[in-house]
Every structure is written in structure tokens, then in C-alpha cells.
Amino acid sequence: MTPIIKAVRGTRDFYPRQMAFRNWLYGHIRAISEKYGYQEWEAPILETLDLYAAKSGEELVQEQAFVFEDRGGALVALRPELTPSLARMVAQRAQQLPRPIRWWSFGPFWRYERPQKGRVREFFQWNLDLLGSQSVSADAEVASVSAELLMALGLTPEQVVFRVNSRSFMEYCLAEIGLSDIASGAVFGLIDRIDKLSEEKWAANGAAIGLADKQLVMLRELLLDRERWRQSEDLCTFFKAVEALGMRKWFEFDARVVRGLDYYTGVVFEARDRDAKYRAILGGGRYDKLVADVGGESIPATGFAMGDVVVGLVSEEAGLIPDLSGCNTQILVTLFAEEFTEQSMLLARDLRAANLAVEVFPDAVKLQKQLRYADRQGIPLAVVLGPDELDSDEVSVKHLQSGAQHRVSRAGLVAGVLSLLDGESSS
């Protein structure tokens, strides 16, 4: 046997069962997004490298993007994130698009990273953005939409927490303790690591970027102060807004959350499982300068992204994923013998005309095998048409779960099948 060629590292094969999960997720995403008035859109998966070079942060482009030359010699990248494409498309039609712009999208992204649990090279991401409003209530709205999605999946505030902060407020706080001279990127990097490093190592890193001992103490105090948000008008507004939207219980202030991407300017947030066992489920915030940075007019914007991998792990652990076989067939029409092929196909055709999902077993193998197949696929009904049935112009309908089998007249088949399926869905 020739060896099977391996899949590309970090990619996942979506067999029907996995595809059913992805579609289950997609269905919830679509329903929630539309409920809040967002419109679906999509960008190319391939973009010119220049688009990302403009903004996303050096790390993302230089080390994590799949970059290559096309046949004409131009440098292109498999998109590592969607926001630059969004900024590009909005900038191109800035004059004609009615504002506010509420858009959502779900599609594949690529990052050349080392795969591990919760992190792969090709992943699917839900993006939802609101452009054209500077209001903090816009930040609260997108954050609430993401919380609604988690709620729709069956997760609760006991299982997931949204941690919220504001970059502009943090910059103000940092200035208060005399850190405005130090590059804010470096300080944000330090803030990001407070939970990952030991106290000594963290202090050493802080000293390395120029913080005095006293400043380190004040910074630590700032980061652990759970009530500091009350001094921020924006954050007060944010929490009032999520309260009005009925989502307050999902959100907590946390000064340690600053988010990695360079382009965030205002409110930032991320959702994680309470035990912090996994990576962030989703993350987002305000990015008021990005549209202008890719060459458009200045348009304020806020939004978030949620990858499919971590939310899948968290949902699975919480036991929320329904039985998804990936099989939607309602009826299997068995094939008793070769010479019944036409009769069986006609039966299937009648059933399909009534909008039922029907498959015909393609080979006249033992009924045993055909029913076994129906059982394994989770097909609820099997129809048998053999010589006995043909003689009396009837067919047999078997309900797999109960084992009950009925003879119905050929003409009454559709009605009989419908009533059996009805009993099934209501039970």
C-alpha cells in the first residue's frame, strides 16, 4: 500500500462529525450576530503583504504570517487576522457606506506558529466590528454580543469571565506614577507578564526597562486594584451599558488586561474560562486609528475576534456540544434485490418530493447490513420494499429506535412517514 500523504502541519481535517460542530458553532454565531443587526461579509484569504506590514505589529507579520511569492513575483500573505482587511474595505468605500457599520464574518485564518493545545496553524475565527462610533456604548455592545454567543452555547458567568480594561485609562494611570517616559509598549509587555513570572523575575524585568523600585511597587498596586475603574469615566460608562444590556454579570474590571495587538486604543477585553486552563476564548477592543493607518479617512472602530479552537475545548469540557453525527438523513430506503432498484428509487423520489432527506442503499446486500448501516448513521427510519410488499401494493416502515415496524399502503407512505417523524421530534 502506498503511504498516505500527510496533512500540512497545524491543519485539521474536518470529517463530517467535526464539520457538524463547526456548523453548529457557525449557526449560533450567525443567529446572534443578526439579532444585533450585524451584516455578514467576507474578505479574501490572500492579501498583499503590504496590508499587514502597515500595521499589525512586526511580530505578527515577520514571524507568524504565511508569506510567499505568487507566480508573478508579488509578496502575498495568508491572512493572519481580519481587521486590516476590514480597514481596507471600509476605507475604499468610506464615502458610500451608511454608518454606523455593523459587520461580522466567520472564516479561515493562518498563523505560522508551533501548534499545541488550543493553537493550530489554520483556525476559524468569528470577527464582529462596529465602525463609525466613538461611544463607549459601542464597545459595550460588541462585548455583550460576544457574551450572548457564549450564553447561547450554554456557558455561564460561573464558567467564563470577561476581563475588561481601558488602554487610555491605563496610560493615564501609568503617567500618574511617572511612567509616561518609558515606551508604553514595553510597560504593557511587563503588565502582560505579571501572572506568568515570579515576583522577583517580574521586578527584574521591570528594572531592565527602567522602572525604579518605588514605581514597581506602585505599578503592582495599580494592577491588583479591583476598584480603580471607578476613576475612569469610560469604564464607568462601559459597566453601566453592559448592565443595561443585561450582561453585567459576565464582566469584571482587571487592570492586567492590556491585549497584545498594537492597534488597540481604548476599551479592551478578553474572555477566558474561570480556571484559566485554556487560552483566551476571545479578545477585542477599540482601535480608532487603524482605518486611517491603512490610508483611509479616520473612522473610529471597535470589535473582537473569537477563534473556533478554544471555544470548542471549553464547550466540550462543559458538556455542551450536542450529539452531532453529521448525518441529516431521515429515511433510508433499502434495496431488497437488484430488480427492485427502480421501485426503491421511485419511493425515494416521492419522499423527497415531500421535502424529506432520503438515501437509497446502493447495493442489494443483506437487509441486515442495510439496517445496520441505518443504525450506525443514526437514521431514524428505514423503508423496506420486497416481494411481499410489492404484491399487496404496500411498503414496510421501520422505526429504528423503537423497533416498531408498520405496513402502510404505497399511497399512504408519505403521510405515514411524516407521522412517525413527528412522534420522534416531539418525544
Add this chain to the structure above:
RNA sequence: GUGCCUGUAGCUCAAUCGGUAGAGCGCCGCACUGUGGCUGCGGUGGUUGUGGGUUCAAGUCCCAUCAGGCACCCCA
């Protein structure tokens, strides 16, 4: 891109000190030639990830490589 750990049947795993690969589940068949699940019996299953090396002998030791996991990095 860096460090550490792990790769044995389709899946989950065994195999003592280096001694010539085994179980459960699955799959196939039969009991049951017009009826699935449950049960019983039988069968199929492998270049031990791949390539080299050491050895009389390698699943086991060594090197390389690929893949997965953990940490770093980064982030969905």
C-alpha cells in the same frame, strides 16, 4: 523560532534486564439466506512514525527527521 516530554493495530493502551510484538474496543463473518442495537463464537488486523547507527539480537540504546503534547514566544 528556543527548551523539555511522547510516538506500538483504525482507536485506547500492554510488552520485565535489549531476546524476535499482545489485549480491549472497532471492523468483517457466522448463529440470524426478509430486519439493526444486545449476546455468543470465529476472523481480519503491524515495515513498532520515518531514515540511519550500535549489537549475535532493537519496540526497548544512540543520532537525525517528521508529527503531537508542555513551557517560552505570541495570540483566536
